[in-house]
Structures are given as structure tokens and as C-alpha cells.
Amino acid sequence: MDIQPKPLREWLLIGAMLAVAGLPLVIVPLGLILASMLWDAPWPVLIPLLWPLGTVVAGAVGTVTGRDRIPGRAVRPKDEPELCALVRDVAERAGFQEPLLVQVVPDADASLGRVRAGGVRAYALVLGLPLLRALTAAELASVIAHELGHERHIRDRRTHLLQLARGALTARLDRRFRPLAPLATPLLRATQPQVWRAETAADADAVRVAGTAATAEALRRSGMLHAAFEGLGGAWWAECAEKDMYPEDFYDALDTALRDPLVAHHTARAAAADEEEAALDPYAMEGHPPTAERIAALPADVEASSPYGDAPVVLRTAESLESWCVKEIAEVEDAAVDNCRPVRLLDLPDDELHDLDDGMARALLLRATGQEALEQAVSAALDSVADGTWPRLARRLEPGLRWMPATVRPVTARRVLAVAVTSGLESVLREAGWTYAGRWLNSVLTTPEGTVVVDLRELVTDALTDGEPAPVRDLLATAGTRQETAA
Structure with missing residues (x-):
């Protein structure tokens, strides 16, 4: 069997990462058996202790199979013709020919994942509502092309499994106690360069579709939108929840605030601080290179393959999308909409808006x-x-x-x-x-x-x-x- 050294190394790293991520699946049952032997405890007494193990197993299976529920709210061509036309155009230019679903989520992120819909294997393109509202059509085309580019760069089973194994191992370190860190960190550090190369390769795909300028600006603005959503937006939600309220005009208020130069400056510093913290990454868990490095690595002076436009894509169901996203955030923030009164941040007097600080x-x-x-x-x-x-x-x-x-x-x-x-x-x-x-x-x-x-x-x-x-x-x-x- 002719296996090149690099593929063999990657398979070994995949196996090692899955083995380390799966250690709790071995240690917990052995611990229960040992406890029953030492204390002569009947198995029924130990059954409640198996619940955490079941949770770990379910999480591991979900990570490996990738068959979790499709995230977000589905977008249909008849409801959002402009957005779906943009996605189709970018997919054609990127050479993406797989069945593709478009889903909208409340946050400022974008992703592409394999799913099963009606028994058919497909892909879900997940787009955050803040991106749809704020990015120009050209910048959004860049984001879409980047996500679709990932499929081309992780199409083979080995690379896909490497990504899944890194995700399973990262999940083990994203908690208070990290006993697996000494074993996991060398493996994550050894595989991080390949993951970062996949990101810069997808950025290059985005440049070929949307051009250098739009791709660079999309990277910058996406970081700003994420910082604003998590920072200023997160503060609004926390403070409103304390007062049994929810901001029904959340997205309009966030857009309006970001047009204020003071907020823009504050958000830019917050985004830079997030980048600084991500760069410290002691376990090599970060899957994206720093934004400045990504922008510097873009192919220079490439024109867009199509004049996508410098205004956001028209959202014909904007009101219902916003309402759905607000309710989704409310569930995450434990501020169920049914139990809270709506408040419009844009209509609040200045002093009441400032008084939201608890x-x-x-x-x-x-x-x-x-x-x-x-x-x-x-x-x-x-x-x-x-x-x-x-x-x-x-x-x-x-x-x-x-x-x-x-x-x-x-x-x-x-x-x-x-x-x-x-x-x-x-x-x-x-x-x-x-x-x-x-x-x-x-x-x-x-x-x-x-x-x-x-x-x-x-x-x-x-x-x-x-x-x-x-x-x-x-x-x-x-x-x-x-x-x-x-x-």
C-alpha cells in the first residue's frame, strides 16, 4: 500500500487526537468498575454516575458524524430572491455544485456544514443577520465564496476528519479543568498550520470571486460586527434581561450605534483586543490566523469577477428574520420573550438608555x-x-x-x-x-x-x-x- 509520508503523518495525528479526545470514554467506565470493586457497591448505585458519560458519548458522536440539527432559519428563493441569486452566482463562479441550503442565524458569523435534508446529503451555508444587514453585496459575496472554498480545501476524508478531530479535542480544553492539555497541545500545534493554510486558501478563493478590496474589507468589517454584537449588543441583552425587557429593535439599534464615530472607535479597539487575546492561544486551538495576517496574505490587486455592488443585498423578509433572530437570542439569554416586555432602544430618551447600566x-x-x-x-x-x-x-x-x-x-x-x-x-x-x-x-x-x-x-x-x-x-x-x- 503506497501511502506518502505526509498523509501517513496526518492519519497518525488524527488517530492520536481522537484517542486523546476519547480518553474520558475509557477512564470513566474504568473508574466506575474500580469503585464498585473497592467499595463492593452494587451497579444500580453507580447508574446515576453514568449520566455524564452518556453526555460525553452523545457529544462525541455528534461531533464525528456532523449530523446535528440544521442551524438557523431557512431562506427560500421565493422569499429572498436577491440573496439566493447572489449565493447561486457565487457558487457557480466558485465551482461549487453540491446541493446548498441557505440559513440565517442571529450572530455575526458565517459557516458551511454538511447536513442531511430529506434523506439527501447537502450543505448548509449559515449567514449571520448582522453580516447580511451591514456588508455590501461584494463583501457578502466574498464571505460566501470563502465558506464555499472550504469545501474544496477539505473535501477529502482525511482533511475532513482532521478538522473534526481538532474540534473534538478543542472541546475538551474549552472548560475550567484541562487535564488533557499536556497531551492535546502538541497535537493541536502540529495540525494548526494545515488549518490556517485552509483559511488563507479559502481567502484566495474569495478574492478570485469578489476581488481583493472587497475581501479585505469583509475581513475587517466582520471582525468589527462580531465585536459589536458580543460587546455592546451583549451588554444590552444582559441589562434588558435584568429588567424583564427585551430589545425588539436590537438590530436597528446596533446598526445605528455603529454609525456613531465614538462607537466605531470603541468597537475597533474591542476587535483589536479580541485579536490580541486570540493570538496568545496557549493550546493552539485557534482555527483562524490573525486578521492582519490574512489581509496581508491576500493576492494583490485582483478585480471582482462580477460587479456585485456596494450596497447591502435587499432582504424582503427583513422584519420576520429580525423578529425570529431576536426570539432566538432571547432564548439563549434566558429572557423568554413571552415573559418580558418589549422595549425599543431607538425610542428611549438618552438618560434612560444610559440608565440601562445596572x-x-x-x-x-x-x-x-x-x-x-x-x-x-x-x-x-x-x-x-x-x-x-x-x-x-x-x-x-x-x-x-x-x-x-x-x-x-x-x-x-x-x-x-x-x-x-x-x-x-x-x-x-x-x-x-x-x-x-x-x-x-x-x-x-x-x-x-x-x-x-x-x-x-x-x-x-x-x-x-x-x-x-x-x-x-x-x-x-x-x-x-x-x-x-x-x-
């Missing part, structure tokens, strides 16, 4: 620092930055930090502390007469004279990164002076 970060800062007043709590946090003890304070704010990988922990700890200090500083400055600089962000304030706009989150984050809290201290001192003068 103040949890400020309460945590007071408790973690042991102070009774926010000004003293912020000052204590800045002292910890100056003397280098701020990681301990961050762990008091978020105990889960101690379970994170050591390489990621400092970045996440800075983010946790920055949120708390920013929230406390915002409250202190507001009492001193500062006002909100815009409608959407609580962390960007204007001085009482209305002459200077300060992004508190950016200021605090830079102070934590540089280990120099002086600029934040100066701002805090200014607020204290104004309060004394007013008194």
Missing part, C-alpha cells in the same frame, strides 16, 4: 477594594496598578481568572479591571458635572465646560497596559476639586 461593575469594585465610596475605590485600584498588585484585585473582581491559562490571564485580567475602574470613574465624574458625549456609550464623557471629550475606557486600559496610572489620577483629582468647589 451598576454591577461598580458594586464589585467597592467590594473588591473594601471601600465605601467610589472615589476611594478607584483610587485604591490605581494604587494596585502603581505597586503591581492589580492582578490580585482583578481576581477578586472575577474569581474565574484563576482557572484561565497563564498566557491569557493577564490580558483578560486587565480587561476585567478596566471595566470596573471605568464604571467607577464614570460615576465619580458624572457627580462632578461631566456629561455623556454620545447616546450609546457610558464610558465617553465631556468635561463640564464641554470642551474636551475623554474616552475613559481607553484611558484606563492604557494606564493598565503601561503600568502608569498618573493620567487617571489627574482626572480623578480634577473631579474631587470640582466637588469641593461646588460644596
Whole structure:
């Protein structure tokens, strides 16, 4: 049997990854048998302990077979002719000839997966509603071509199994306890270059269809949309759920907010922070190269194969799609729509929109620092930055930090502390007469004279990164002076 060294190596890596991912399937039954032998326990007593094992087995089977339910809401050509025509055109230009279903999901992601529909093997192209609303037709064509390109690059069974084995192994590490990490990390690190090459190859396919400029912009804007959906959007959902509400105009509000330069700048920094955290990836679980590297690797100056247009694709069932996606998010956020009252964020007065902040970060800062007043709590946090003890304070704010990988922990700890200090500083400055600089962000304030706009989150984050809290201290001192003068 003539097997080339590279395929043989890949088969060995696949087998090793599946073996490591399947270790719990062996260890748990052996542990139960050993327990019954040592304690002379009857098997019926041990049956309840088999439930976690059944969950593991079901998850493993679902991962390997890839036959989970089709995600999202189906899009039919008669309902969305423009979108389906775009998908068909891109598929033809990409040489994709398999049966293809188009599904819409609430988040800002896109993917392609094998499914069975009516007993027929097909593929589901999953497109996030934020992408459909915000990307131009050319940029969306690039995203579609990229996802369809994956099928060409992982078509053979070996590459497909390698992807599935990596997914099964990554799932074992994406939790608090990671006993398999010493075995899993070398395997993931050995297979990551191939996965990354598949991504850049799919990017090249996207360039051939949509051109270099549209593909580069789609990569940048997709990262921004994901950061906005998870950041600002996630905060809205959490805060509304606390008040038994749900934002029925969520997508309109998110689009409107992103047109604000302050929000755009804030979101760009959040996207960059996400990239920084992903780059630390201690277990080589990340399946995508950094966005900057992907853009740099694109074939240069390639024109689109078709003039797709610089406006978003028309969605004829936009209202029903948005309603369905809002209900889906509500289920995920445990804020069932039937038990909450709808609220339109775009119709809220500015002060009510700002008041959606529940103040949890400020309460945590007071408790973690042991102070009774926010000004003293912020000052204590800045002292910890100056003397280098701020990681301990961050762990008091978020105990889960101690379970994170050591390489990621400092970045996440800075983010946790920055949120708390920013929230406390915002409250202190507001009492001193500062006002909100815009409608959407609580962390960007204007001085009482209305002459200077300060992004508190950016200021605090830079102070934590540089280990120099002086600029934040100066701002805090200014607020204290104004309060004394007013008194």
C-alpha cells in the first residue's frame, strides 16, 4: 500500500487526537468498575454516575458524524430572491455544485456544514443577520465564496476528519479543568498550520470571486460586527434581561450605534483586543490566523469577477428574520420573550438608555477594594496598578481568572479591571458635572465646560497596559476639586 509520508503523518495525528479526545470514554467506565470493586457497591448505585458519560458519548458522536440539527432559519428563493441569486452566482463562479441550503442565524458569523435534508446529503451555508444587514453585496459575496472554498480545501476524508478531530479535542480544553492539555497541545500545534493554510486558501478563493478590496474589507468589517454584537449588543441583552425587557429593535439599534464615530472607535479597539487575546492561544486551538495576517496574505490587486455592488443585498423578509433572530437570542439569554416586555432602544430618551447600566461593575469594585465610596475605590485600584498588585484585585473582581491559562490571564485580567475602574470613574465624574458625549456609550464623557471629550475606557486600559496610572489620577483629582468647589 503506497501511502506518502505526509498523509501517513496526518492519519497518525488524527488517530492520536481522537484517542486523546476519547480518553474520558475509557477512564470513566474504568473508574466506575474500580469503585464498585473497592467499595463492593452494587451497579444500580453507580447508574446515576453514568449520566455524564452518556453526555460525553452523545457529544462525541455528534461531533464525528456532523449530523446535528440544521442551524438557523431557512431562506427560500421565493422569499429572498436577491440573496439566493447572489449565493447561486457565487457558487457557480466558485465551482461549487453540491446541493446548498441557505440559513440565517442571529450572530455575526458565517459557516458551511454538511447536513442531511430529506434523506439527501447537502450543505448548509449559515449567514449571520448582522453580516447580511451591514456588508455590501461584494463583501457578502466574498464571505460566501470563502465558506464555499472550504469545501474544496477539505473535501477529502482525511482533511475532513482532521478538522473534526481538532474540534473534538478543542472541546475538551474549552472548560475550567484541562487535564488533557499536556497531551492535546502538541497535537493541536502540529495540525494548526494545515488549518490556517485552509483559511488563507479559502481567502484566495474569495478574492478570485469578489476581488481583493472587497475581501479585505469583509475581513475587517466582520471582525468589527462580531465585536459589536458580543460587546455592546451583549451588554444590552444582559441589562434588558435584568429588567424583564427585551430589545425588539436590537438590530436597528446596533446598526445605528455603529454609525456613531465614538462607537466605531470603541468597537475597533474591542476587535483589536479580541485579536490580541486570540493570538496568545496557549493550546493552539485557534482555527483562524490573525486578521492582519490574512489581509496581508491576500493576492494583490485582483478585480471582482462580477460587479456585485456596494450596497447591502435587499432582504424582503427583513422584519420576520429580525423578529425570529431576536426570539432566538432571547432564548439563549434566558429572557423568554413571552415573559418580558418589549422595549425599543431607538425610542428611549438618552438618560434612560444610559440608565440601562445596572451598576454591577461598580458594586464589585467597592467590594473588591473594601471601600465605601467610589472615589476611594478607584483610587485604591490605581494604587494596585502603581505597586503591581492589580492582578490580585482583578481576581477578586472575577474569581474565574484563576482557572484561565497563564498566557491569557493577564490580558483578560486587565480587561476585567478596566471595566470596573471605568464604571467607577464614570460615576465619580458624572457627580462632578461631566456629561455623556454620545447616546450609546457610558464610558465617553465631556468635561463640564464641554470642551474636551475623554474616552475613559481607553484611558484606563492604557494606564493598565503601561503600568502608569498618573493620567487617571489627574482626572480623578480634577473631579474631587470640582466637588469641593461646588460644596
